[in-house]
Amino acid sequence: MGDTRRIVLLGKTGAGKSNLANTIFGEELFTINHTLNSETKECKAETKSLNGKSITLIDTPGFFDPGRSEEDNKPEILRCLTECAPGPHVFLIVLKVEKFTEHEKAVIAQMCNQFSEDALTYAVVVFTHGDQLPEDMKIEEYVDQSEGLRDLVRKCGGRCHIVDNKYWKKNNEDEYRSNMFQVAELLNTIENIVMENNGGYYTDEKLQALEIKIQNEEECIRQSSLNMAQEEIRQQAKIHVFKKQANNSSLTWIKGFWGLAVIVGLFATITAVIRNLKRYGIARNTTT
Structure with a gap:
């Protein structure tokens, strides 16, 4: 048990x-x-x-x-x-x-x-x-x-x-x-x-995936810190995994935000071009 x-x-x-x-x-x-x-x-x-x-x-x-x-x-x-x-x-x-x-x-x-x-x-x-x-x-x-x-x-x-x-x-x-x-x-x-x-x-799948990451991190810590107790290794591994996952989550959000910003920027640029073309067309029609 x-x-x-x-x-x-x-x-x-x-x-x-x-x-x-x-x-x-x-x-x-x-x-x-x-x-x-x-x-x-x-x-x-x-x-x-x-x-x-x-x-x-x-x-x-x-x-x-x-x-x-x-x-x-x-x-x-x-x-x-x-x-x-x-x-x-x-x-x-x-x-x-x-x-x-x-x-x-x-x-x-x-x-x-x-x-x-x-x-x-x-x-x-x-x-x-x-x-x-x-x-x-x-x-x-x-x-x-x-x-x-x-x-x-x-x-x-x-x-x-x-x-x-x-x-x-x-x-x-x-x-x-x-x-x-x-x-x-x-x-x-x-x-x-x-x-x-x-x-x-x-x-569930999320918890199992996290456990694999923690175990991998434990192995890295164990190899570099031979005198550290297992409980301390486990705790350090969880801290490292959390920080990495949190940073990845933030990067995903930033990428999404940046992608949205690019789309909005392109839309604004296209809108400005169309507006200028309309103005040019109107100006040309006026001079002729």
């Missing part, structure tokens, strides 16, 4: 992804800025050993928010794919305990477009802001009240959990409303997903 678990957190801006990552790790490795613009701007990965497993959590910005442009998303999606290559063992779809609106549905649809709907078979729905869950109600009952949530959780194999990043940190009175209990349950669910997939992970 291996001892490594790569876990990607996905969700709209403000859902509580960074806080959830800190709650899972039990320490603040992911920065939370308590301001109006506190959302994560860049994809970030941190690794920690939990229950004998090396857990890598990959926190992402609100990739699929309707207000984010494709150009804003491209580098961070690339960074996310590079961090989780050759593929994540689990996706955590992070939602608040609140009404499941068309906005949330659109975010889920965008996720499936990016990773394919097969990714949901590797996914867990994790709700934050557990203090909003009505008393004496479990998250499964809450989900059952919404057709949209029911359908999403069903596609995720019926897997859902809940935490509260603020009020459930030290709750000894109610085991269910305790982050310690919920995180333990979530980690069990993650292990079950890995076992069900025989230690495998979600992957």
Whole structure:
């Protein structure tokens, strides 16, 4: 099965992804800025050993928010794919305990477009802001009240959990409303997903291509840095591949822009020539 678990957190801006990552790790490795613009701007990965497993959590910005442009998303999606290559063992779809609106549905649809709907078979729905869950109600009952949530959780194999990043940190009175209990349950669910997939992970052509590039880069680094540890080699390789891919993406955009500029320039030139020919024709007709 291996001892490594790569876990990607996905969700709209403000859902509580960074806080959830800190709650899972039990320490603040992911920065939370308590301001109006506190959302994560860049994809970030941190690794920690939990229950004998090396857990890598990959926190992402609100990739699929309707207000984010494709150009804003491209580098961070690339960074996310590079961090989780050759593929994540689990996706955590992070939602608040609140009404499941068309906005949330659109975010889920965008996720499936990016990773394919097969990714949901590797996914867990994790709700934050557990203090909003009505008393004496479990998250499964809450989900059952919404057709949209029911359908999403069903596609995720019926897997859902809940935490509260603020009020459930030290709750000894109610085991269910305790982050310690919920995180333990979530980690069990993650292990079950890995076992069900025989230690495998979600992957696709993009992730496989990135992994080949990373492995090639690792070999180059290994040959030039004989004393470097494998973990450091891997990290350096991912950084190099990301930079190369990001530069290639920028060059592609520049080439496209330049091509458009050339076309526009040619069109302007042709227009000017036609205008001058018309003027010349008019002037000639006037003199004759």
